[in-house]
Amino acid sequence: MSAVGSLSASPADLVITGCTVLVHEAHGHHGGHGDHGEGEGVGEGERIGFREEAAIVVRDRMIDAVTTAAAARHVPARTRIEAPGQVALPGLINCHTHAPMTALRGLAEDLPTEEWFNDVVWPVESNLTERDVELGARLACAEMIRGGVTCFADHYFHMDTVADVVAECGLRAHLGETYFSSQGPGAREAALEFALRRRGAADGRVTTALAPHAPYTVSDADLTATAELARAHRLPVHIHAAENREQTDSSLARYGRTPIEVLDRTGLLDTDLLIAHGTGIVDRDLPLLARTGGRTAVATAPRGYLKFAWPTTTPVRALRAAGVPVGLATDGAASNNSLDVWEAMALTALLQKSTEGDPRWLTSRQALHHATVQSARAVGLGDRIGALAPGRCADIVLVDLTGPHTQPVHDLAATLVHSARAADVRTTIVDGRVLMRDRELLTLDVPAVVRELTDRLPTLTARDHGRRVQKYDT
DSSP: SSSSOOOOOSSSSEEEEEEEEEEESSOOOOOOOOOOOOOTOOOOTOOEEEEEEEEEEOOOOOEEEEHHHHHHSSEEEEEEETTTTEEEEEEEEEEEEOOOGGTTTTSSSSHHHHHHIIIIIIITTOOOHHHHHHHHHHHHHHHHHHHTEEEEEEESSHHHHHHHHHHHOEEEEEEEEEGGGGGGGHHHHHHHHHHHHHTTTTOOOOOOEEEEOTTTOOOOOHHHHHHHHHHHHHHOOOEEESSSSSHHHHHHOOOOOOSHHHHHTTTGSSOEEEEEOTOOGGGGGHHHEEEEETEEEEEEEEEEEEHTTOOOOOHHHHHHHHOOOOOOOOOOOOHHOOOOOHHOOOOOHHHHHHHOTTTSOOOOOHHIIIIIIIIIHHTTTTTTTSOOOOOOOOOEEEEEEGGGGGGGGSSSHIIIIOOOOGGEEEEEEETEEEEEEETTTSOOHHHHHHHHOOOOOOOHHHOOOOOOOOOOHH
């Protein structure tokens, strides 16, 4: 189907008109708002452009056409959204988070990683009930919808509960049940059972993965078994690995291998693999990652790295050169304090400039490419989401750029990355269903969630029981 689509006379489910549409262009045609080239290393199919006075036609949960506002004026529609002064983007994707941890937002502050886990987070997580997880997930989904996130990759406990919340609120999610070797083989089997039972749920909006916690909490034998299960059942794997340089140094000292080399040795690099963080990825890891041919992706969540004072960040430039997709993420709100992917996009661009000592890297258009196409690839949905084009799922956000902090617009990509905020998202649409319109949430009751969660907090946050779900010792 062409970029215009069918524009048939039958009523569309939704027409959005009068907006500027972000488009991915293979041959570098740009228009308007000071567009210019994207800088170093942009390949074919990796160019960001903008179509002004445009419209999007949605039928049967899919984008049917991206066309002109004039052409769409004659298309009958069940719902019509007039969006002058707004930019339509593919829905943002949060490539690694722990949604229910919104319940722990601000609980463990100004601590090194080891104390953060051992003294606060893992003792509190031993209290978690399914109801706590449900309330945390509801709060997280509301925050993400309001911030223009239409899909998230979650790695946590009680995943059936999270899947139920996703089905109800209308988001898209890539879900994996976390397990540690200390829990015994039953935890791995339960994670497999969840992944097989819930994949394709919520009218296909739920995809699933196996989710071993990390190489330092899951044995080589369990990682090998996970890789075998992933291949046998055609499941992807979502894991924390080489989260920071300390983990890499510790793994080298103990085993003579980096965490990435452990993933290779156990067969996980032969699966469709999503690695969370990777700030500890070193030069010797890059050939192994390059050999996966893009089947391995990395999710970067820069705010947490700054907060924990980690000395390095995700080596996006080196990973890009190795052909590894890098998606944007927030991690959980217990470490990041927010699920704001706009902030993750801006911080990724700024940290990359600082780390590389090069203001030309990462450009705004490159940052938008990571936020869209590369994030979609990272969660295994590169053929379904991440772009506004005919045949793609209708996951769309409308961003209002009429505020004083986003005017004037000299370079639209830079305005989106460095000036716009999550609060500028006016409307969020997933699978053609409007989940928020003009800042009004339509599928979740936030005040009710906050009331009940507040009542439950004293029991949830108790740490006097001497238990924790795991010990952090890399």
